[in-house]
Amino acid sequence: MHRIMITLLLAIFSFSAINAQSGDKDLDIRAGLGMSKFKSGGGLLTISEYELNVKWTDYFTVSPSIVLNHNGSLDTELATFFQANLNAFGSPFRNDRKNDFRIGSGLSFYKLNRGTAYASNNSFGLNFIVEDRYMISERFFIGVKAFIQPYFDKEIHSGIILKAGINL
DSSP states (O other), X not given: OHHHHHHHHHHHHHHHHHHHHHTOOOEEEEEEEEXXXXXXXXXXXXXXXXXXXEEOSSSEEEEEEEEEESSOOSSSTTOEEEEEEEEEEEOTTOSSSXXXXXEEEEEEEEEEEOXXXXXXXXXXXXXXXXXXXXXXXXXXXXXXXXXXXXXXXXXXXXXXXXXXXXXX
16 A cells, blocks of 8 residues: 555656646646445445546546545444545546536556454456536636446445645
């Protein structure tokens, strides 16, 4: 998990340096809080997402992200959840306006430890996302994201996240 976080931070700083040199605003960082649920039960998760978005064109964006849980409501206080995603988004109305509605899909990996009494689960899967972002100033924005993630181990993860971010 530490390797993924270090890799993500290095990517953020690398992209920031490249964009700072070119003067473009084709990079943003987003953080969000939300609620999600696994099909197999265990209650709602309070999750946080940390995301880097790289705009390739006015209609297409790619985005790696990580998701963590913060309340351990999966049957035990010791439960932990980690997820890594790589998504591509299409913006049918362009992504360079005050409001950016986008639809996305991508690959996902999750690892769920339900504490000492339960086995760990992990699997690869797919993401299906609908997201909307609204600029509140030239650099800052807020948004909402709804997602569903079917995994190859027949688990399904779905939820909604409220986000805030900054254009770099």
